[in-house]
Amino acid sequence: MTDQSHYLEITATGVLSLIEDAGRQQCAHIGLTTGGVMDRHAWAWGNRLVGNRWGAAAVEITIGGLKGRFTQATQIALTGSDLKARLNGQAIAPWQTQSVKPGDLLETGYAVSGMRAYLCIRGGWKTPKGLGESRSCILREQLGGLDGQGSALKIGDRLAYQPTQAEHRCALTAVPNQFIPDYSPPVPLDFYSNPHSQVSADITQSLLNSNWALSSNSNRMAALLEGPKLETAACALISEGVAAGTVQLPPSGQPIILLNERQSIGGYPKPGFVTLRSLDQLAQVRPGQTVQLRAISLEQAQQQEAAFLRFFR
Incomplete structure (x- = not known):
């Protein structure tokens, strides 16, 4: 004691x-x-x-x-x-x-x-x-x-x-x-696509091709991104469990990346996920600074996380 x-x-x-x-x-x-x-x-x-x-x-x-x-x-x-x-x-x-x-x-x-x-x-x-x-x-x-x-x-x-x-x-x-990381912007964030995505491939590509600024309204619940509006077809989705790194696309067309204090379920379209390893980098981004999403495979994301956990655990 x-x-x-x-x-x-x-x-x-x-x-x-x-x-x-x-x-x-x-x-x-x-x-x-x-x-x-x-x-x-x-x-x-x-x-x-x-x-x-x-x-x-x-x-x-x-x-x-x-x-x-x-x-x-x-x-x-x-x-x-x-x-x-x-x-x-x-x-x-x-x-x-x-x-x-x-x-x-x-x-x-x-x-x-x-x-x-x-x-x-x-x-x-x-x-x-x-x-x-x-x-x-x-x-x-x-x-x-x-x-x-x-x-x-x-x-x-x-x-x-x-x-x-x-x-x-x-x-x-x-x-x-x-x-020891370099926290200078722009910060690259690894992203892998949702195989059950409710948005078009064109929208996902626009997400990857654009520069995004971190909104001052971001917090420990979610990182709100500001940039070009990504149009999505309106559709009713059933809410389901969401994980850290989930990228949601609300009606505003401005992406949201769910973080540690996210809600347990969500119903917005999900074009993909930012990797857990990249969330570490995102945690150091200041409001107004730029992030860029870059595509990797699910297998690569899993390998990143497995290597991290093997080293520290």
């Missing part, structure tokens, strides 16, 4: 800081969304740097501005968007393991590129588990988080962790450069 005297006390929350893990699995049948980290690539590498197994909870920091003080020694890693973080006023590098001592103050600045960073700690953050054995915070459904009600972190919150001596370091202390 974690000693409650070992914690990070939050002194500033920034734009939005959430406790997230791999998500709430096997709950869609009761209408609950999965949630979980938006950028699995950055989150998984962060946990690898501090010796955590797959699934450990991290703090997902959107844009930046988080500050907090540690009460006991441990190791941390910040991955994803570079927030120009400082420890006791001294700059620390992202994508590396960092030892902290009792009383150390962590301060994050604001992202120059990208949208989200992950604060991982050795042993994971020890917040309460809820449905699906998940700690993930979902604001809309009021689930998870430190209070169990889906609340974002607030000033005065205390995030418990298991202390570890500074000399107990992991073998890997920095992510190799080739695995």
Whole structure:
């Protein structure tokens, strides 16, 4: 059991800081969304740097501005968007393991590129588990988080962790450069067609041939794309289960890419799917920046995901 005297006390929350893990699995049948980290690539590498197994909870920091003080020694890693973080006023590098001592103050600045960073700690953050054995915070459904009600972190919150001596370091202390993404736009998103698509091949080709800007109305539920209007024939569709990465084409003709906090069913036409690996890249796109869909096969998408899971799990 974690000693409650070992914690990070939050002194500033920034734009939005959430406790997230791999998500709430096997709950869609009761209408609950999965949630979980938006950028699995950055989150998984962060946990690898501090010796955590797959699934450990991290703090997902959107844009930046988080500050907090540690009460006991441990190791941390910040991955994803570079927030120009400082420890006791001294700059620390992202994508590396960092030892902290009792009383150390962590301060994050604001992202120059990208949208989200992950604060991982050795042993994971020890917040309460809820449905699906998940700690993930979902604001809309009021689930998870430190209070169990889906609340974002607030000033005065205390995030418990298991202390570890500074000399107990992991073998890997920095992510190799080739695995650190470039978040500069335009961002390519791998897309594979829906074999049961309700839209024409011409519309799907227009989707692939166009540049799309991320709407400022996007959130953890869906990425809304803005660009040329894609006309679809009006038809009544039966709602069915939807997965992360599903591309929907509503009557507006502006595509929607469903994300972690998507609804459990949907009835708009679905020309295809953005791969799970590309959703990591999409999580770092800022409103107004450009994305481009590029066609791959279902087999290629499956191979991408299998390789990712083999490496991290």
